[in-house]
Amino acid sequence: MKILVVAEMQLGKLKPSNRATIRMAQDLAAQNGGTFSMMLVGHQIGDAASELNNFGAETLYVIDAPAFEHYLADTLTDAISKLVKEYGFDRVLGGEATTARDFFPRLAGALDAGMCRGVCGLTQVDGSTCYQRPVFSGMALRTERIHTPIHLITVDPTAMGEPDAGGAGEVVPFDAGVSANEGVQFVELQRAASERPDLSVADRVVGAGRGIKSADYLDTIGKLADKLGAAVGATRAVVDAGWLPNEFQVGQTGKAIAPKLYIAIGISGAVQHAAGIRGAKTIVAINKDAEAPIFKIADIGLVADLFDVVPQLIENL
């Protein structure tokens, strides 16, 4: 078994989710008495490559070229596909995210390989490793078996622990032979500037729902988040209303998060939202409707008007 971890950059830094992917690679390698390698793609990524090279990988392939300054599924797929074929990798792992959700299946098409998305566990069925992943808005778990020689896996970053530290692997620059692609051109990234922690990996998250009534109240929600050193997340209702941009959305079609503390404020707890917070350690719900479904998944509940409670929390925390 030859395992390859596709590590990723995000806004000039290593993505935190790489760590969960490396953890799964270490588990797979241990089960099979083998090793794993990693690859990192980008432009001028020497420092990030050194930072990444601390987990006992055999080899770290570095693809450093101007064509990879911005993430693009088409060019990245060509590069990985070439590396996989040249070195004969048969397990390719990445971190579940909007990038991997975009390029991994393209790779599956290009390599005619089976893929499992958002794998949260490994399990043995009749002596072979199968993959567990959430389906149906996270309301069910499915065990899947891949039959092709190459397995493509994206790993749910909220489901795996930290990787073991280890030695540095041999650094091998790899020429992917990919130049800028005329078919797809990067224009820009529209992103709201924020001083708060990154929602995907924050230890504490304050979630805002339609109950806050207007965008104006986000100032108060923000004050609570800052008191807690928390990130702000939101339901689809809040994003659809244009109160926050889409990267704040938590749920089936937004981010899946696993903070130690999630405070849901004015959120009903629809299955699609619940799908994104299942990994949270402690869920606190503040809602004036005692029947709201959020109380079924909350660890701590407070039935009250959020406009009374939130200022009191800011005051008392």
Place this chain on the structure above:
Amino acid sequence: MKILVTVKPVADPNTPPAAWIESEQGKSGSVNYVANYFDLIAVEQAIQFKDMGVDDICIVSVTDESKMAQVRSAIAMGANRATLIDPEDRKLGAYQLAAAIAHVVKKEQPAFVLMGKQATDDDASQVGPILAGILGWPQATFVSQIEFNDDKSRVKVGRETDEGVEVLDVKLPAVITCDLRLNEPRYATLPNLIKSKKAPMERLKFSELGIDENPRVTVEGYSLPKGRSGETKMVADASELVATLKEMKLVD
């Protein structure tokens, strides 16, 4: 201009998970089907492009006759015709679905393919990019804004990503998958539903397409996720909440 739009009938997302699992395992048939919501967004987008010179919208669906009503509801939104591929009782995985759709794409040579970004049952989000990979076409996934350039040889799209809205300029033909905020799908009216019965419908069988029959991925079983702790501790007011959070060492 011709566009292909894919539509998958899926179990109603409000189906209790245990019932859904039973129906997936062929143990009961008591599940309601609906057209995948993200696919309806794709259909809506195709219809909105009618002002831009799109005059042939073909729905492609891999489905058996029992779920025709769901496909018809999508046609009745305003599509011209449909191509149906009967899986002939096979449980097809993402790769085989994409290969079947690729077969139709190669024959029809559309200007582009519009799809939902994921199906709400499998939540795999794979068929679109696999299709692009098979065809070697450019792809743009999770699209929430889309506009043509002047000569309609390219589209500018906004993609919903973890980092923000990513704007790409994409050459056609391409595979484009649609996200929630692209539009609000219209409802099919009753007269259109009746008219849709007359829409031309090509029927193919999966076994006739020359696609490798061996599945790439199979389902080995299902389980229900471990529930959360179960107990919800109810507190009376903000100060009891703060005290509880402090006691549990969740805040300093």
